Amino acid sequence: MEGVAMPRNLPNPVIVVPGITATQLRDDYRLPPDSVWGVLSKDYERVVMHPDNLNYEAVQPARIEPGELFDVAYRELIAELRHDLPAKPDETVPVFPFAYDWRQPLEATEVQLAAFVDEVIDRTSLLRHYDAGGWTSEPKVNLVGHSMGGLIIAGCLDMLGPRARVGKVATLATPFRGSFEAVIKVITGTSDLGPGVPSSRERDAARLTPSLYYLIPSFTDGLDIDDASSLPRTLFNMNLWQPNVVDTIGQWIKTHGLNKKSPKSQAIDLFGAMLRAADAHRQRIEAFRLEKANLAPGDWLAVVGVDATTRVRLRIQEKAGRPQFVLSGEDRRNYWGDRQIPPEQWTITGDGTVPFAGAMPSFLEPRHLVCVVPDDYGYWEIGDKLFTRLAGFHGILPNMDMLHRMIVRHFTERPDKHRSTWGRMAPGVAEKDWAPAVDLGKPK
Structure with missing residues (x-):
């Protein structure tokens, strides 16, 4: 019919939703604004949240806002x-980075992501080829989440339910059921969860970072x-x-708190509240179903x-009635593909940060997962292989x-004429049952 756009x-x-710590933070109160969290510099004292109000910082006046995504982790993916x-070269497909304050409870970030989905749809509707192609009749976005970004996506979809205007999702190394590295970060101030070296400043900041408990x-x-x-x-x-977590929170309350109530009593209440909020969110993610x-x-597309x-x-x-964490290098293992180990134990592995057991989403069966290994980096990515040894497989x-190509195929449903994408089955999955979101042919 004349005047009516033919659907294309x-x-x-x-x-693209990044992981925890992977968005720069800046203080807009300063003129000009200055960075408080970046790839090379981190001001731990200025990013600690206020114990009386976890929406704001302990050190005031300040106005900490998210900046750009860490270039080293996401530049190539987005490009x-x-x-x-x-x-077609002249038909741009918008790919937006979603910068967010990764310290906040995930529920708050999920609301922001939902609003950003609406904004991206509104902006894309202004592109002539999308308008002429009929996309605006039923507009949707596709989402890519790395690490904690995948948890935010799952929580956002659970919150929106049938109102979600999302077509497809790809998650990379998402800790749907958590990671022990989050515990190590709270205990010691360092882990494989993010950059940095052990420090009491980092440990104190971690203990008042709500998102970490998620x-x-x-x-x-x-x-x-x-x-x-x-x-x-x-x-x-x-x-x-261990009691020293409450002790640290109590010290920040003593230094910055306004309430005259006992700092230790307030610390117990605050720590318990952060754990309960994280637990409720985990139960919500466990109950989420795609339909x-x-x-x-x-x-x-879930990549592990x-x-x-x-x-x-x-x-x-238990020591004198109190918990004591016993950290050992023996607890870091990798049984993947070990012919000396029964195949059912090959799940004792991970990406260096998230164990396989923590990467299993409740809303997908193991047969739908795609496993990748460090050796999947190609010859021309030898620099990335070296960087992986330094930054960790999870972070890079x-x-x-190969994953860029896989995500493109997932979003476009293009065939793989040159067999340039591949993957591996989760342990225990029979080849005949393997059903990833992208047809990858015979598993490696």
């Missing part, structure tokens, strides 16, 4: 998607507590944590990193060229 199969615009998604592991395999112990069996219970957001397993030595176990012993996973 234009790729949805894309939003490749922008280059490869368009079917990454606490909820899977039971790996939490080693004596059967005879009276300790709780979940890390979402504050009685399973709630009008999605199917074929709409969600394996074959890297990863902390898969945490020993907690978004830089893998």
